[in-house]
Amino acid sequence: MSLHIYDTTTRAIREFVPVEAGRASIYLCGATVQAPPHIGHIRSGVNFDVLRRWLMRSGYDVTFCRNVTDIDDKIIRVSAEEGVPWFVVAERNQRAFTWAYDTLGCLPPTVEPRATGHVPEMITLMERLIERGHAYASGGDVYFSVQSWADEYGELSNQKLENMRAAADTDDESCKRDPRDFALWKGAKPGEPTWPTPWGLGRPGWHLECSAMATKYLGPTFDIHGGGIDLVFPHHENEIAQSKAAGDGFARYWMHNGLVKIGAEKMSKSLGNSLLIPEMVQKVRPVELRYYLAAPHYRSSIEYSEEALLEAAAAYQRIEGFVTRAAEVIHDVDADAPLPQAFADALDDDLGTPQALAVVHEVVREGNVALSRGDKEAVARLLAETQNMLDVLGLDPRSPQWRGTGSDLAPVVDVLVAVALEQRKAARERKDYAAADAIRDQLAAAGITVEDTPHGARWELSR
Secondary structure, eight states: OOOEEEETTTTEEEEOOOSSTTEEEEEEEEEEOSSOOBHHHHHHHHHHHHHHHHHHHTTOEEEEEEEEEOOSHHHHHHHHHHTSOHHHHHHHHHHHHHHHHHHTTOOOOSBOOBGGGOHHHHHHHHHHHHHTTSEEEETTEEEEOGGGGTTTTTTTTTOOGGGOOOOOOSSOGGGOSSTTOEEEEEEOOTTSOOBOOTTOSEEEOHHHHHHHHHHHHHOSEEEEEEEEGGGIIIIIHHHHHHHHHTTOOEEEEEEEEOOEEETTEEOOTTTTOOOBHHHHHHHSOHHHHHHHHHSSOTTSOEEOOHHHHHHHHHHHHHHHHHHHHHHHHOOOOOTTOOOOHHHHHHHHBTOOHHHHHHHHHHHHHHHHHHHHTTOHHHHHHHHHHHHHHHHHHTOOTTSHHHHTTTSTTHHHHHHHHHHHHHHHHHHHHTTOHHHHHHHHHHHHHTTEEEEEETTEEEEEEOO
């Protein structure tokens, strides 16, 4: 079976056939950096990171473009409220997003363009649209004419033009030929950042930014465009309209992840129910939070609760426990061992992570049985299968990401704990149990849990 994915445009599962054999191109709508990220934002990053990893494991050379919207109405509003320049708001929050993606184990994008760095490409796109009769300048703004694209407009969201409301994206709607026309470029206003164009000073509209960046780095026609389901309309609908009207093929597949909700409401800063990433990784470890976000099917909604979060953490710890115990017996894992067919079939079926993780847990159960009966050959095979599956999901507890080997202090901690455990072992051997217990208590006070196993003492940072 080859990869099949649900395409929002056709509302059907389609076989993935890339533009170029052996290569896959993905554009993911990244952050609009007016505020730091909550788990609803980062869910998208995790879901598409799993897709990228699976494509790579399937043999594709993947180009992954994740943009940063560093100028828009919301950023300007926050800038005014705080009394700081817009770029201070954007830079601060972009760094917060980068930290969050990194903390949850998302691979760095191939390219991460900022909107403000691509104004020349936006101007070129607007010129093409005006020449083709699909855009017009008015009152210092530039608008896309939806009537000029009436037969196709609404194809992604499955809406008809006559049923759509006004775009409501300008202060003066009288400049528009049709209230549903959307702004490609917004004319200069006092106190706002501006860039020069043939139609005067101004700044880009949100939709224009993504079309210009996607085609610059992935070409006029590319494979997959992704983002949250809340972006289908108007953002992605408008991207399609302006890109195709300009003559580009644009994305061949549209993938949208579900939202994270609290109660019946979408998680958002305006509702005051944001769960920011720094707060979340105090409740569970980052790898456990990644498991929580990756475990449901990407198209389903997540109904957040702390109980469900802790259940996910416990489920991951069961996997981690097997890997840790098995690694004490098997030191070299075959990274080229084949994946279980059921696991591959699950991910090929529209990135079915719930079914894929069910396979992981089944292999872990078999592995624990093999450990209990001392079957090293079976343990070696099952550990390799488990770690290779977890690598695809970005959840391998033995990877540098989760072992903390990227820290400058990690090697020092390893040595110091090893010395303490040797001292404890010596105390036990001379039957000085009070000294041995004191060493264990001192390690516990420092946040280190020690577990005695048939293969010796094992330690980990306390959860």
